[in-house]
Amino acid sequence: MKRLITTLVILLVVMVVGMTALVMLVNPNNFRAYMIRQVEQRSGYQLALNGKLRWHVWPQLSILSGPITLTAPGAAQPIVHADNMRLDVNLLPLLSHQLSVKQVMLKGVVVRLTPDSESQRPADAPIGLASDNSALLVDEVTRGWRFDISRLRINDSLLVWQQNNGEQLNLRDFNLAFDQTQLRQAHIEFRSRINRNQRELQLHFNADLDISDYPKHLSALVNQLDYQMKGADLPQEGIKGEGQMKARWAAAAQRFDLRDFSLSANDSMLAGTLSGTLGQRPQLLADLHSPSLNLDSLFGFVADAQKSTTGSEQLSGRGPVISSMPESDNADSVLNAMDGELILTVDQLRWRGMLFSKVGAHGVSKDGLLTMDNFKGQSENGSFSLPGTVDVRTATTRVTLTPELHQINLPPLLKSFAMPDTVSGVLSLNGNFTGSGLSVDAFKRQWRGKAQLRVDNAQFAGLNFQQLIQRAVENSSKVHGQGDENTPNLQSITGSATLNNGVIDFGTLDARSNVLNYTGAGSVDLVKRALDVRFCVTVTAGWSGDDTLVKRLHQPVPLRIYGPWSAINYNLKDDVLRQQLRDEARQRLKEWISRNPE
Numbered sequence: 001m002k003r004l005i006t007t008l009v010i011l012l013v014v015m016v017v018g019m020t021a022l023v024m025l026v027n028p029n030n031f032r033a034y035m036i037r038q039v040e041q042r043s044g045y046q047l048a049l050n051g052k053l054r055w056h057v058w059p060q061l062s063i064l065s066g067p068i069t070l071t072a073p074g075a076a077q078p079i080v081h082a083d084n085m086r087l088d089v090n091l092l093p094l095l096s097h098q099l100s101v102k103q104v105m106l107k108g109v110v111v112r113l114t115p116d117s118e119s120q121r122p123a124d125a126p127i128g129l130a131s132d133n134s135a136l137l138v139d140e141v142t143r144g145w146r147f148d149i150s151r152l153r154i155n156d157s158l159l160v161w162q163q164n165n166g167e168q169l170n171l172r173d174f175n176l177a178f179d180q181t182q183l184r185q186a187h188i189e190f191r192s193r194i195n196r197n198q199r200e201l202q203l204h205f206n207a208d209l210d211i212s213d214y215p216k217h218l219s220a221l222v223n224q225l226d227y228q229m230k231g232a233d234l235p236q237e238g239i240k241g242e243g244q245m246k247a248r249w250a251a252a253a254q255r256f257d258l259r260d261f262s263l264s265a266n267d268s269m270l271a272g273t274l275s276g277t278l279g280q281r282p283q284l285l286a287d288l289h290s291p292s293l294n295l296d297s298l299f300g301f302v303a304d305a306q307k308s309t310t311g312s313e314q315l316s317g318r319g320p321v322i323s324s325m326p327e328s329d330n331a332d333s334v335l336n337a338m339d340g341e342l343i344l345t346v347d348q349l350r351w352r353g354m355l356f357s358k359v360g361a362h363g364v365s366k367d368g369l370l371t372m373d374n375f376k377g378q379s380e381n382g383s384f385s386l387p388g389t390v391d392v393r394t395a396t397t398r399v400t401l402t403p404e405l406h407q408i409n410l411p412p413l414l415k416s417f418a419m420p421d422t423v424s425g426v427l428s429l430n431g432n433f434t435g436s437g438l439s440v441d442a443f444k445r446q447w448r449g450k451a452q453l454r455v456d457n458a459q460f461a462g463l464n465f466q467q468l469i470q471r472a473v474e475n476s477s478k479v480h481g482q483g484d485e486n487t488p489n490l491q492s493i494t495g496s497a498t499l500n501n502g503v504i505d506f507g508t509l510d511a512r513s514n515v516l517n518y519t520g521a522g523s524v525d526l527v528k529r530a531l532d533v534r535f536c537v538t539v540t541a542g543w544s545g546d547d548t549l550v551k552r553l554h555q556p557v558p559l560r561i562y563g564p565w566s567a568i569n570y571n572l573k574d575d576v577l578r579q580q581l582r583d584e585a586r587q588r589l590k591e592w593i594s595r596n597p598e
Contacts, residue, residue, distance in 0.1 A: 048070075051067065062086050079112055083109075217248065224242065291348065368391065370392075380409055382406050
């Protein structure tokens with residue numbers, strides 16, 4: 001046993017002495033020119049190592065450096081700047097003075113993807129045609145340069161990405177781990193947070209890469225994608241979810257495919273495929289299905305159970321105040337940046353408190369014009385169809401809609417537009433509308449259009465036309481009403497309406513029921529939240545008493561409903577009926593006098 005322990009100690013001492021001697025004999029600075037030359041030969045980039053290189057032997061034999069920079073040919077700024085770098089090297093190749101790096105670790109990195117960091121062609125450089133052989137050579141060089149390293153670590157770093165419009169996007173706490181598990185097979189893990197316009201996006205994903213045919217093709221299996229977004233104009237609890245997908249990239253065609261795509265957002269879910277091409281005008285095809293899509297949760301809309309007139313948007317805060325609007329606020333719209341086609345099916349959709357089912361949509365975007373030729377679904381016993389267009393080719397977003405509603409429950413629809421649900425029933429509507437903007441607030445202020453409508457089983461909450469008139473007459477005649485307060489007076493209302501920048505004008509309203517008929521006209525101001533509607537109401541049934549007097553009461557009675565929604569007033573001109581009764585009384589008195597002159 002003693003001999004074994006002694007042997008092990010001797011071997012350990014020999015190894016320590018050997019490593020110490022090796023480290024002392026091999027100067028890491030001898031590899032400086034070699035590394036710089038290899039990087040430039042393989043990629044054309046210029047590597048600068050500032051400060052002396054030194055050994056670090058525990059727990060891993062490594063070479064440490066000071067600040068480093070990596071600069072593209074002709075670029076004004078380096079694309080990569082790191083506070084320090086650690087190269088984990090293999091021991092045995094050092095015996096023959098060869099450098100074999102198995103892991104690169106960078107800390108305090110700033111990656112700049114800006115015009116100043118892009119490679120620039122020299123002004124006097126000749127321009128020639130690239131041959132297929134040169135393309136293959138570049139592929140081979142790129143293949144070696146990108147993936148000869150087994151492990152790459154980037155910690156606590158910053159990535160600065162300048163977009164085409166000049167705005168910069170900063171990825172903070174940038175952490176990247178790249179491991180080449182097998183030949184041309186790699187595992188990547190990424191974590192970062194992005195801040196912009198008082199919003200923060202936290203992103204984390206891990207994926208397995210197949211780089212066997214890189215750079216011609218690249219395949220990835222995203223095993224897990226987690227994200228959370230909070231900040232201004234977002235729900236108080238934020239938006240968070242997870243996803244998975246299979247991705248493939250073809251460099252020659254600049255084509256990407258996302259298969260088995262699934263993404264959750266709060267209590268909503270999307271799945272399907274995404275494919276398209278990049279280039280000067282990107283193309284996107286999205287074929288998606290959602291078992292449940294809750295837009296209220298995503299946009300922070302909470303229906304107010306206490307107030308029947310509105311709902312509220314529970315947001316964590318408002319966005320930054322902009323002193324002046326840009327000249328063209330649609331210049332950076334995604335519809336102007338790319339073309340595409342959307343195919344979407346939703347089993348259950350929730351929008352501003354309304355529930356819809358079997359929703360289907362199909363739209364095509366071309367040069368800033370989105371055409372939705374199909375957008376339809378069902379709601380309880382009704383259905384809707386909302387084809388239209390969205391035009392962002394100018395500074396103002398122009399929208400056209402041709403809605404067709406059939407038997408849509410009216411109270412939830414009124415509440416979704418922040419209107420009092422004092423009228424119940426089911427609505428059918430056909431119309432044409434145009435306007436600026438897609439929000440409900442924009443609809444109430446900047447839209448115009450006309451529609452023909454019909455409301456079946458209509459009833460005015462707290463307002464019974466029949467009883468108003470009958471009670472006005474009962475106190476001054478021998479005629480009585482037979483209406484029951486607990487029996488609803490369901491009506492069928494037809495008419496036409498015109499929307500003009502927040503004011504709905506009802507040109508004609510015609511209603512019929514078992515006990516009354518009426519016609520009307522008036523307006524509703526969505527911005528001022530007020531109304532002024534005039535009716536002529538005729539109670540055709542429900543009277544008891546003298547038949548002659550009852551016939552006299554079959555006359556239209558003017559009724560005006562007006563005022564703010566919070567305090568609606570009405571004015572019933574029942575003098576018309578009283579005058580009829582007085583005229584009947586005078587007529588009977590004259591007849592009696594003529595029959596009894598003395």
